[in-house]
Amino acid sequence: MNDGGAKAETLLRVAEIGGRGRSLVAAQSLRAGEVILRESPLLLYSAFPFLSSSASPYCDHCFRLLASSAQQKCQSCSLVSFCSPNCFASHTPWLCESLRRLHQSSSSAFSDQPSDRQVQARFLLSAYNLAASSPSDFQILLSLQGSGSSNGDPSSSSSATDSAAAGFLHSLLSAVCPPLPVSVSPELTAALLAKDKVNAFGLMEPFSVSNEKRSVRAYGIYPKTSFFNHDCLPNACRFDYVDSASDGNTDIIIRMIHDVPEGREVCLSYFPVNMNYSSRQKRLLEDYGFKCDCDRCKVESSWSEGEEDENEVMEEMENEDEEEEMEDSDGENGEEVCGSGVDDESSFPHAYFFVRYMCEKENCFGTLAPLQPKTHDASRVLECNVCGSIKED
Numbered sequence: 468m469n470d471g472g473a474k475a476e477t478l479l480r481v482a483e484i485g486g487r488g489r490s491l492v493a494a495q496s497l498r499a500g501e502v503i504l505r506e507s508p509l510l511l512y513s514a515f516p517f518l519s520s521s522a523s524p525y526c527d528h529c530f531r532l533l534a535s536s537a538q539q540k541c542q543s544c545s546l547v548s549f550c551s552p553n554c555f556a557s558h559t560p561w562l563c564e565s566l567r568r569l570h571q572s573s574s575s576a577f578s579d580q581p582s583d584r585q586v587q588a589r590f591l592l593s594a595y596n597l598a599a600s601s602p603s604d605f606q607i608l609l610s611l612q613g614s615g616s617s618n619g620d621p622s623s624s625s626s627a628t629d630s631a632a633a634g635f636l637h638s639l640l641s642a643v644c645p646p647l648p649v650s651v652s653p654e655l656t657a658a659l660l661a662k663d664k665v666n667a668f669g670l671m672e673p674f675s676v677s678n679e680k681r682s683v684r685a686y687g688i689y690p691k692t693s694f695f696n697h698d699c700l701p702n703a704c705r706f707d708y709v710d711s712a713s714d715g716n717t718d719i720i721i722r723m724i725h726d727v728p729e730g731r732e733v734c735l736s737y738f739p740v741n742m743n744y745s746s747r748q749k750r751l752l753e754d755y756g757f758k759c760d761c762d763r764c765k766v767e768s769s770w771s772e773g774e775e776d777e778n779e780v781m782e783e784m785e786n787e788d789e790e791e792e793m794e795d796s797d798g799e800n801g802e803e804v805c806g807s808g809v810d811d812e813s814s815f816p817h818a819y820f821f822v823r824y825m826c827e828k829e830n831c832f833g834t835l836a837p838l839q840p841k842t843h844d845a846s847r848v849l850e851c852n853v854c855g856s857i858k859e860d
Contacts, residue, residue, distance in 0.1 A: 475504040475691060479733060482802045486760075489612070490732050491694050492802045497727045499845045500837030503703065504721040508687035509604055511717060512593040513547075514669070515684075516585035517573040523547075523684075528554035529717060530670055530685040531710050546570055562596045565644040572643050580635065588636055590663045590686065591656065592644075599648030607690055613661035629664070633657035665755055666693040668719060670709050674831065674854040684709070689719050697755070698734035698805035699747055699763040700817050702727050704834045705735060706852045722836045724824055726845075734805030739832040739853075740817075741825065744768060761805070763817045823860070826851040 478501075480494040497503060511530065515523040526533055527547035539555050540548045544567035549555040569576075569588060577585055598605040637656040641647070649655075669683035692705070706720045727733060738750060744767035751759050826833040833853025837860070838846040847860040 475506075478503045481694065482732075484732060484802050484804060487696055487732070487804060489694065490696050490802070490804075492732050493727050493729050495729050497723050497733070498840060499723055499725045500839050501723045502720055502839050503723060503733065504691060505715075505718050506689045506691050507715060507718050508689055509608055510593045510597050511670075511685050511687045512586075512589045513685055514586055514682070516577075516582045517546075517570050517588070518577060518582075518585060525684050526550040526554050528557045529709075531716060532673070543567065544570070559596055559600065561599065561645055561648060562592060565592050565640075568643045568645070569640075572639075576639055576643075584632060584635065586686075587632060587660060587663070588640065590667075591636060591640060591659060594659050594663075595640075595647055595649060595651070605649070608662060608688060609658065611662045611666045611688070611690060611693055613658070613663075613665045629660065630657065633660050636660070663688070666690075668692065668705070670707060670717065671853075673710060685717075687717060687719075692719050692721065695721070695733065695735045696805065697737045697751065697759065698732075698761045699736060699740065699759060700761060700805070700820055701734045701736040701740070701834070702731070702805055703733050703735055704836050704852050706836075706850070722839065724834065724836045731803045732805040736834070740820070740834060741832050744770065766817075824849075826854060826856060826858075828854050828856055831856075 478494055478497060479491045482490050482492045484490045484492075511528070513523055513525070513527060513530075524533055525531065526538070526549050528549055531550055533548055533550055537550055538548045539550075539552070541555070541558055541563060544563045546566050547558060549558070569592075573585065594605070594608060597608065633656045634653060637651065637653045640656075641651065663686075666688055667686040668689055670685045670687060671681045672684050674681065695703070702725060703721050703723050706722060707718070708720075709716050721735070723733075737755065738747070742750070744764060747764070748758060751757055824835045826835055828851070831851060831854045833851040835849040835851055835858055838848045838850055840846050849858045849860055850856075851858070
């Protein structure tokens with residue numbers, strides 16, 4: 468954990484909120500643009516399947532775009548490339564041999580399996596490698612939320628699929644890989660996959676206006692960041708600068724979107740905020756095992772399907788002459804859920820958010836947050852967390 472994690476200890480605290488469980492709330496008043504957490508990943512792994520038709524164009528350690536003149540390909544397994552000797556040093560002999568053997572058997576082993584099963588195998592190899600190289604970090608991974616059953620219902624279709632995946636991958640890795648660095652059981656495999664499912668953050672491919680749907684280049688486990696609950700009207704958002712030349716390029720940075728009083732829950736959106744109600748609910752249930760009942764969802768649940776296109780709603784709002792200002796509450800004692808105090812009486816509580824904090828660039832769908840303030844006054848320059856464009860407020 469870097470210094471950003473220590474700073475978070477003074478700005479955030481863990482609290483139990485009814486109906487939301489473990490949450491992160493503001494330990495003091497937080498300002499728009501304030502960086503409240505910077506965290507390095509516990510582990511990273513490629514999002515490219517073993518049987519991908521094309522090789523990954525990214526370094527297998529830092530996941531920057533590879534320059535053809537500088538990349539170093541592993542001569543032992545011939546499956547991964549790196550951008551520098553420092554990145555290559557992360558490729559352990561056990562991981563190298565495991566990848567080589569798994570790739571040799573992958574054509575037959577994965578022939579009747581979905582492609583994401585191959586990505587899950589990459590995660591398990593990274594997790595087992597972590598257990599050998601840093602047992603204390605492996606224990607942190609095991610301490611994260613994720614129980615291995617969907618919504619606590621072992622009979623659900625999602626849980627059955629997860630159990631089948633765990634059984635298949637445990638048998639495959641036990642048979643194919645060299646002796647594992649930890650004692651592995653079907654139960655441990657299932658537990659690790661459950662941690663990955665609800666705690667992994669995707670590092671996206673570079674933004675392009677012509678690419679409406681960006682793919683994930685890599686997944687990372689960020690223990691402290693995983694404490695943030697979801698809200699469809701977030702008050703903070705995550706930034707990453709994977710292709711930057713600076714150290715810590717795979718760090719996740721959490722920045723406040725607007726001012727938040729002490730005691731208010733701080734939330735992220737787990738996906739682009741422009742998604743409609745039915746799509747959000749479906750994704751949250753399938754990927755995270757819960758149904759969202761935030762202020763925004765309570766309003767939109769009563770809308771008809773024809774009213775769910777939020778891009779049309781944004782266009783209508785931009786034609787209006789008046790915009791309502793967002794008002795924070797006075798910071799009462801006790802914890803408040805994310806979004807409370809923001810136009811609660813309105814029939815459309817996220818209107819102001821869409822007008823001010825959604826990026827207007829084509830095919831971006833990113834969220835804008837002010838730059839970190841350099842003086843007492845909040846910055847009036849906002850940055851998009853997807854395309855990186857700058858907007859004067």
